[in-house]
Amino acid sequence: MKGLPVLSLLLWMCAVYFVGIYLFVGGFLLVRLEVNRTSTCGDVLQPGEEPVDFCRVQPRFRRAVLLIIDALKIDFAWFDPNNTAPRPYENKLPVLEETVSSRPSHSRLYPFRADPPTTTMQRIKGFTTGSLPTFVDVGNNFASSAILEDNLIHQFGQVGKRVVFMGDDTWENLFPKKFHRSLPFPSFNVKDLHTVDNGILQHLYTTMVGDDWDVLVAHFLGVDHCGHRFGPDHPAMADKLTQMDGVIRSVIDRLHNDTLLVVMGDHGMTDTGDHGGESQKETDAAIFLYSPSPLFPGPPSQSEPDVVPQTDLVPTLALLLGVPIPYSSVGQVLLPLFPPHGQTEGAVGRLSQLEALWINAKQVNRFLETYSGMAKDIPPESLSQLKRQFSRLSSEYLSSVRAGRSPSPQLAASLQAYLTSVRDTCRATWARFNPLKMVVGLAILAFACLTCFVLSELSPALIRENAPGLTAPLVVALAAGACAAACQLLARGYVEVAWCLAAAALSSELLFLWRARRRGGTAAAVVPTDKNGSKAPKRAAWLTPCRLLIPPLLVPLLRCASLLSDSYVIAEGRAVTFLVFSLALYIPVHLNWDGLLLPPIHDPLKAAGFLPPAAPSPSTVRRESGVLLACLGLLVGSLYLSLSFHACREEQGSCQPSPFLSPLSRLQDSQLKNLHYVLSVFSLGLWTYLLRRCLRHYGNLNSSGGTAFAAHWVLPLLSVCLALHWAVSATPDDSFRNLAELIGLAQLALPRAAFCLVALGLSLIWLDPLTVFVKTRGRAGRGRASPLPPPSYRASTGISPQAELHHLIPQIYQRMRRSMDDGGGELSGAGEVDSSPAVKAYGLGTVYSAPLLLFCGLLGIGLLLLHPEGMALSFLLLLLEMGALLHIHASSTNLSSLHGTYSGGFNVPWTPVVLWSLAATQFFHATGHLPTFPSIQWGAAFVGFPDGHTGTLLPASLVTLNTFASHILFAAGCPLLLFWPLVCEVRGSRGARACGEEGEDAVMEMRLRENPQQFSSALLQLSTRYLFLLGAQVFASVCAAAILRRHLMVWKVFAPKLMFEASGFLVSSVSLLIGVSLVLRVDVAVGRWFKRLVPDASR
Amino acid sequence: MWDHEIRAMASTHAIIAASVFMATVIPAALVPGFSVYGTHLLWLYSVSGAVTAVSVAVFWLLGITPPTKKHTVGFKLSRLFRSCLYFFLSCLFFHTVVVLYGAPLIESALETFSLAVLLTSLTTLRCLCVLGPNVQAWIRVFSRHGAMSVWDTCLQITVACTVVGAWVGAFPIPLDWDRPWQVWPVSCSLGAMIGFLTGLVAAPAWIHYHRKHLTYKCK
Ligand SMILES: [Zn+2]
């Protein structure tokens, strides 16, 4: 067994995948840190004058009305009187143009440019915080989407302004309890054009007439929904826009003199009515400003801005309404709204342009200083340049104000330039997809999948050649990485690690593929040729379409294709179950097609030569088929039952989440609670019993090593611990008042004890994985030439001797003894040989699978601890399905080998691997998880830590373990697929082929030791196949995110799916590596054990 | 000899396809408001009835069914009874499989069962006609070397096409297009029907083009 090449190849493969994911995610998911500081009234001090409380001064406007018309594109707002045949969306808002031309000093219409991502939620965040929200605002907790950054609504509340809100209920989630009054309406149903708008209109006018508001926010959704449903070029859009025209007219009629009206869109839309991306059609919305009292100094002049960035609304509104600018705003005030210097009456309420700019610049500079102290993502050289610029402007302004002379007009321009450059720097950092990184990440992932596939097909050749051929790719990778670093240093002066990694990964992949292509020809010739030599394909036959388009590979293809459709991602749980079921049904159908399911009919007409020399007995075949069909039934049953443990996405309308998902303590009905508890404990008990039963059956519990100890003591103790923990946590707080302290202690101690037990068990398995019980007994001497004695058995496992006949491996001893006799006999002398002890080894046949099985079992209970109690049933189903899959795989292998048609060595075919990987996704859903952020089970972080944590590492890892429990279990248990056909091997199936006269014996997993090379190659192939399937899914979701960048659902469905798929891959690959290295660890231990058993003399 | 059989098969298939067509058209003329989507169950039963009747008649006339050793009335009756029983059991079997595939258990049980009836009349009925009520023979036919005659090969192809059609028909159901044919079980029964018709066309064609390579133990 060559452990090192296998592990190094797998590590290299994983690393390449990680680099690809890292690059793509780095280019696609814009990340920004949130600054959780708020501005206060004291921050806004006028320089050079006596301190004035900014918030107490009479502001320019007392009240404001914000009409937000979702997706109000600038094209909708223009009015062209010469257009005689307007399209449905053109010329439908004449009120804007009429007002602007008839009252030029009261109103303006500007294009209003949003920053990507142009989705409603991010935009609302944008024009309330003045920042550039990205998809991932670190610091924001995923569970609730409430805005934690400083924002306008918060500031209004601080100074006592009453904010009344009506419309899109996204606001209610973003600003919970911040409104004086709110009338949210559901925004989810895109097909519903009128509910939100009509709801607003019912209350808008009555509210405006009343006097219990200062700021009124109304968010209309009809235009956006109409775009999504019909596109802009549709009569329905004309109706909707005409309705909005009427709304704006009515609102203008009801305005008071002290009120400012802002009509704006949050983003535009493409020609198909979608948005989310960064094309100009999506970013350019409209903004219309109006007040009954004069708002602008005069009609539009030359210095008017062409386009108003969305961030600029925040400081403008803040200063006009007399509140401090929110802390993290990077916008600049809209200058035309402020009178030029010298024309003011000096009151703070009537800030001049320069004063407004100065307040604004000071706030932006303060934010920049705070942010650069927290995060390092703004390039340092531009940061220092901005700082120099501000200090120069600051000293100039202050000196001129102190001296009492009016500052030069150039100062305003340079302040403006400073604000613009800050915003541009921030935008370059946060609000831009990096298409190059995305493309490179995609390419690396695509090549990684290809490499993984090639690796899995070439693994026998690679292992045989004794060199994994990894040295050259690694050297090239290092060289390429260094080259990329040097080039960057020369060209830009600093090094971005991502590009070095990308260069390294790509070059090593390409080199590997190139060498594999060359090797393909030679490898195919060395492929284990059968007796008839028919299996010697000329060249790289593993890439022909007809070998790729087999059902087991078609299913993962369908699965990957389904990730490109939002409907299928939403219905993923059921879709995956469907696929698993289909592929499982395919197994018996395929076996029957090959004539392997039924005993061959002894047809007299058939030539005897057709039949394999050792025709299997019909009863054996029937029994194997029976096992296969029974396990298929079990699989189907657990598949069907697992459907009832799913949670619900908000997109699934009529869906009831599983009742098992809520913790027991939340159940009110005590009888139901008891029932659930009994069910959970029963499942837990069955889980433990089944594991122990399996280990005992194969004689692994007789030894006295660490693993057996874990199975004997740790496993049951852990279950008891868990059951007690559930009981304690389910007790209502008020039922045992005098025991409250004890209960509190138990809630802390029991889960922690369980964690410790899991850790103890796992480390015991790792340290002493051997489960072999050696029985030594003196025996009467026998001559060397005498035939081997018939093996004798002693029942010590408590099962029938018949079963032991299968599972105890005295033959190993005999073979060893014979080798001693042959090799060492001359050296040691006849007498010693005769008196050599008879050795019996119990559990040697499952020496590899037993520790792995126990490892998974213990890990499973540990992961169950992090779930709600009801999930115990689902975990039991998981175990049953795992067992069913293993047995189906074993039986179908046995059936093939019984008929003498199996020629794959130990290789695991695609079908079981695909089923295994799909089952991982299936149980991700069946343990109540969903690929959405609100569905993350945060409760897992508090198991055993009811008072919370101090750090973030521990809770994060607990939540990760909870979320990816099924990924972990299936990936760690993946090598079981390799062992199980050997564990369940039928006498006379492989034996006849493998070892001649001794073929009648069941040697089970010792075959692996006999063929270390085949063992390594099969292990490598299995793990690369699993990695390929996982990687293909990641690649598909990456493609979905890249292609559907501006899909309506990208931030709701595809981007979360990508994050979950990527982290699932990360966790799975690490678990897979753990599983594989456990196998290698066992192999080392077995090697040592043999060495100890066979005296040195015999070597 | 083969050309004769292929021609017979092609004409049989033409008759069956015509019956499917008539079963769709005639009720449309007779029943007001009949449509494949709207009154789906009616269409479904009319098609399965037509296919059942026509297949039984045609195969009986052709005499494909394996010859029986006994010709007593009692034996024939028991054979008929067993055929009916198998038909019903097959309906139950398909119903179970479809439910396991994720069809609602209780809500639309009638729709699911109707789909099972359609699938039975497209697949099991053909097995009954060609092989008689003999499950072992059915299982034997669906293996690589199991076909004993041209009709067996034809059976393999049509049954596989029908089942795959029904399977593929389930794919559009989760999509949010809100089309009338996405309603359960319209897409599946349409898929099965299309698959069946494809099989009817494909089977004679495939056999015709592969007639050089086809060897059967008997016949
Ligand atoms: Zn929007």
Ligand SMILES: [Zn+2]
């Ligand atoms: Zn929208």
